[in-house]
Each structure stands twice: as structure tokens, then as C-alpha cells.
Amino acid sequence: MKFIIILTISIILVSSTIPVFGEASYEILENRFYNQPITCIYEPNVPNARDVIIDAWMDETELGVKNWQYELRATEYNKKDKWNMEVQRISLEDQVYFDNKYCDVEIRFDATAPNASYAGVHWMENGKSQIRIVYTDLEVCKTWTEGYYRYTEWCYKEDYIRSKALGNIATHEFGHALGLEHYESDDPNENHDWSIDPYASPSVMTLAVHYDETKNKIRQLDIDKVKEIYDYWGFGELKETTPQDIPVFEGKNYGGFDSFFVPNSEYIKERGNVKFVTIGGLVSEQSFSRGQNILLTVEFPDGEKEEWKVLATTNRQFGAQMIVNEESQVGEYFLEAKYMGYDSEKISFSVLDGMTNTIQPKKETSIPNWIRNNAKWWASGTIEDRDFVMGVQYLAQQKIIRVDNTNIAPVDPNQEIPNWVRNNAKWWGNGLITDSDFVKGIQYLAQQGIIQVN
Ligand SMILES: [Zn+2]
Known part of the structure; x- marks a missing residue:
């Protein structure tokens, strides 16, 4: 018992x-x-x-x-x-x-x-x-x-x-x-x-x-x-302010960083040689809060993203290191940091191939224009959810966007699409946010089982 x-x-x-x-x-x-x-x-x-x-x-x-x-x-x-x-x-x-x-x-x-x-x-x-x-x-x-x-x-x-x-x-x-x-x-x-x-x-x-x-x-x-x-x-009125949804999808909020940098814009990978890319920065006095992590996002040349948590020291400085070795992907790496609700500028560096002396061109994700139009129309209510979802499924089939297969909830078509995804689609359609921000919204929908993409 x-x-x-x-x-x-x-x-x-x-x-x-x-x-x-x-x-x-x-x-x-x-x-x-x-x-x-x-x-x-x-x-x-x-x-x-x-x-x-x-x-x-x-x-x-x-x-x-x-x-x-x-x-x-x-x-x-x-x-x-x-x-x-x-x-x-x-x-x-x-x-x-x-x-x-x-x-x-x-x-x-x-x-x-x-x-x-x-x-x-x-x-x-x-x-x-x-x-x-x-x-x-x-x-x-x-x-x-x-x-x-x-x-x-x-x-x-x-x-x-x-x-x-x-x-x-x-x-x-x-x-x-x-x-x-x-x-x-x-x-x-x-x-x-x-x-x-x-x-x-x-x-x-x-x-x-x-x-x-x-x-x-x-x-x-x-x-x-x-x-x-x-x-x-009773409890009275609902508070006028509602809490942030998922802050990643909101507009950028700069001002929390005094600096965010990598020392070089190019690193050459060579056989048998390991190099370190030191990512560093300083959070502003106003945003500094002891014990709070900085969230670093690294976007690899193939579009995959990785997130790291880094702590700011009492001097408000933070740092992390990446390794460039034989296995490193060649191309452009993008870095972003987030801290106490603030966003850093997006910075980048390139890894060049010093083993074959050929430099691979940067791989672009190309999302067709008709999908962009679809997103705009869907956000304004001109086309139905299912038409928009078809466009998204096309992106997944063409491997233009990738949805992580883990943690995917079973599909329940009765769930409503949250408003922020609709907003995202509008902003993306108008070129105000990046492709990867838009793709995040789609990944969220798939993971919540709101739409099926695979
Ligand atoms: Zn009690």
C-alpha cells in the first residue's frame, strides 16, 4: 500500500x-x-x-x-x-x-x-x-x-x-x-x-x-x-498581456550583446591538422544576468543546425570552440546567439578545402516562388489549410526542408494551426524572415502532429 x-x-x-x-x-x-x-x-x-x-x-x-x-x-x-x-x-x-x-x-x-x-x-x-x-x-x-x-x-x-x-x-x-x-x-x-x-x-x-x-x-x-x-x-479579468509563445519565432530583438564574433572569416581544412574556431562575445551590461545561459545556434553548410548552451562569466564574456578537421563540412557556417530574450546579429565564417584545393560552392536551399505565394495567400485566408499543407509536403518530398523524425506526435488533423505559424508564413512570404525561420515553424507543426509531411 x-x-x-x-x-x-x-x-x-x-x-x-x-x-x-x-x-x-x-x-x-x-x-x-x-x-x-x-x-x-x-x-x-x-x-x-x-x-x-x-x-x-x-x-x-x-x-x-x-x-x-x-x-x-x-x-x-x-x-x-x-x-x-x-x-x-x-x-x-x-x-x-x-x-x-x-x-x-x-x-x-x-x-x-x-x-x-x-x-x-x-x-x-x-x-x-x-x-x-x-x-x-x-x-x-x-x-x-x-x-x-x-x-x-x-x-x-x-x-x-x-x-x-x-x-x-x-x-x-x-x-x-x-x-x-x-x-x-x-x-x-x-x-x-x-x-x-x-x-x-x-x-x-x-x-x-x-x-x-x-x-x-x-x-x-x-x-x-x-x-x-x-x-x-472569480479570478477577474484575463491579464492584458499574454506570455510569449515561442520566442524563436518572433521578430528579432537586438540590444543584448555588445559583441559577437569569430576571429577569422575563413578557415582552411588540411589533412592531419586540427584548427579551432573560437566563437566569442560580450553581453551588454543591461542584459547580463548571472547564471543564465546563452543559446548558440550553429547552422552547418548542409543546413543542419546544432544548439549549444554557454554560460557568461562575471565579466559578461562568453566563448565556445568548434573544431575544423578533415571531416569538417566545406562551406559557410552561420552563427546566432540568444540571451535573456535578445538576439545577436547573424555572423558567419567559411571552411575552405585545403586538401583538394577545390572550393565547393555554397549550397543554397531554393524554395520555389509558388510556395512563397502560397504562404502569403494562406496567411491572408485566400487559400485553405490543405492547399498550404500540400505545398509543404512538396518541400519535404523534394528534401528542400527536413523534418526531424524523432518526437513526432501522431497526426491529428483536428488540431488548429497556431496563429504564430500563420504570421510566420506571412512574414516569410514578404521576405521579412529567413527560410530557416519559416522551416522551423513547419517542423513544429509536424512535431505536434498538426500536419503530416513525411
Ligand atoms: Zn499542502
Whole structure:
């Protein structure tokens, strides 16, 4: 049998007077939302976990948060929208330059908690709710009773926690973000029994999550308590600003770099000789933030891209090295850097072939003009999605664009094409963004299973 204990930073006081057992209390915390909340869930970096596991954790966590919206809306006859909330998932890649200013709640994952003391935790920091969810499964190692109290010792199991349990923990911790304290009995045995009851817990805010995941739910008691905090107005209006989507696809935002360079514009590859290309730069005083990575993108002559993370030193300098040897591709290499939401200028250098003394011409990706027109028409609504998709499929068949086959979601034609892809198509059609920026949008659509290109 397993169940998972959940604690918060809020201190549980033990009354010094003689306790009257069996009384339950449900208090309210000091924090609450003053608008429709935006919750940011940060994808965890777990090197030995498969993508499907991580996806399941993210899905269940999002669902765990959104459960509050469903339940609150369900009890409203009109003006249901006042209980709306927004959930943003921040991929590992986007975390490098993600600006969290719109997040009211930030959810991150940890492998374990200190002393196996909780499976989830919530606290307030600079006016934002911080939530940590532990993904390694806990089990009871030892229980004992002293006087009126029941003690439990916890250990971690080898397994990653089941995603369903993560969703339940997210629901509970988000309850604290809403302003709910624990639903708690002054009888510790009763607090424990709620988690193993054949019926559901009286509240999703009990101290321990029910061992049966299906019996851990938001109850009317919880909804009533939330309405006691928010009253008639609900969460209020949606914030006017919405968080950035995927910043890579937005227009360029210069100003964060004082310099970005490679020392030479040409490097000659020679047999038995290794050369280093030192990529260096200086971030501006205004953008510098200790501990934040610079994302370097290298585009190889064959169009493949690679990304590296580099840390800026306290002198605001950063650097990375590439090797030029016999195996290096001949042609032009393009470099771009991103930092704290800023873009660098695009710079380049060439690798020349010193082994045969012939210099290969730079390979151009040529996207036919009719596709460019298609993109413009599609963006303005003149042609249908399927006509645009046909053009994209043509590009893939002709190997003009390449879509990474990994992480591709099954195709679901009912999914909508996000607005930013349409914008991208318009900008690209008008020559405002590069081919590779446009191709990124297409790759995103394929990876999300919105269109099929292969
Ligand atoms: Zn709690």
C-alpha cells in the first residue's frame, strides 16, 4: 500500500490546550490571485527518462491544475469565464531565454525532496506561487505510534512516480496557490485514515493524498472555500498581456550583446591538422544576468543546425570552440546567439578545402516562388489549410526542408494551426524572415502532429 504525504511551508501548530479530537479546520492563506492566473510548467531535465514519460508528467500536471477550472466552471450557471486560467509549458530549450514575468504560478519538478519529507511543496516568493513536485515514488518504510500521534518514515523507491499521482499533487499544491490551507483534523489518526478510506477524501487539501489516485478529488467543500475567497468576481479579468509563445519565432530583438564574433572569416581544412574556431562575445551590461545561459545556434553548410548552451562569466564574456578537421563540412557556417530574450546579429565564417584545393560552392536551399505565394495567400485566408499543407509536403518530398523524425506526435488533423505559424508564413512570404525561420515553424507543426509531411 502506498500513499503520498504532502506538506507546505505553512507551519502546522500543535495546540497547547487539551485537544478535543475529531474537529476539522479549513483555513485560508494570505495569498490569492487578482486576475486570471497564468501557470508556467517547466519541463524537467531528466537525462535517463524517455520523452513519453516526461510528456505524461507534463500532461498530468497541467490537467491537475486545470481541474480547478473545470470544477469551478461546472458550479457556475453563467459567467463561467471568470474562473478561466491559462497554463503554459516551457520546454527545456525555451527555458534558456524564457521571461517569467507573466507567470503567477511556477511549477518545477525535483527528483527527490530533502529527507523524503514531501511529494510536493508550495511557497510564495516575490508575489509568485512556487510549486515543486517530486517525481520519484515514495513508500512507507516504517510507522509507529507514540501517545496520540502516528509517525511515518518515508523512503524513495527506485521507480519514477506514476504520472497520475503527479497530477493529484499538482491539484493539491495549486489549491495552496489559490489561497487554501489544509483541510485538517486535530486527530492525527483521522488525517491518516482519510488517505486510506474506501471513500474519497473529504477534501483535496487533506494532509496526505489518498492512496487510491481516483479517490483524490476536488470536493464541493473545496469549491465553496475557493468561492469564499474570490466571491462573485472569480479570478477577474484575463491579464492584458499574454506570455510569449515561442520566442524563436518572433521578430528579432537586438540590444543584448555588445559583441559577437569569430576571429577569422575563413578557415582552411588540411589533412592531419586540427584548427579551432573560437566563437566569442560580450553581453551588454543591461542584459547580463548571472547564471543564465546563452543559446548558440550553429547552422552547418548542409543546413543542419546544432544548439549549444554557454554560460557568461562575471565579466559578461562568453566563448565556445568548434573544431575544423578533415571531416569538417566545406562551406559557410552561420552563427546566432540568444540571451535573456535578445538576439545577436547573424555572423558567419567559411571552411575552405585545403586538401583538394577545390572550393565547393555554397549550397543554397531554393524554395520555389509558388510556395512563397502560397504562404502569403494562406496567411491572408485566400487559400485553405490543405492547399498550404500540400505545398509543404512538396518541400519535404523534394528534401528542400527536413523534418526531424524523432518526437513526432501522431497526426491529428483536428488540431488548429497556431496563429504564430500563420504570421510566420506571412512574414516569410514578404521576405521579412529567413527560410530557416519559416522551416522551423513547419517542423513544429509536424512535431505536434498538426500536419503530416513525411
Ligand atoms: Zn499542502
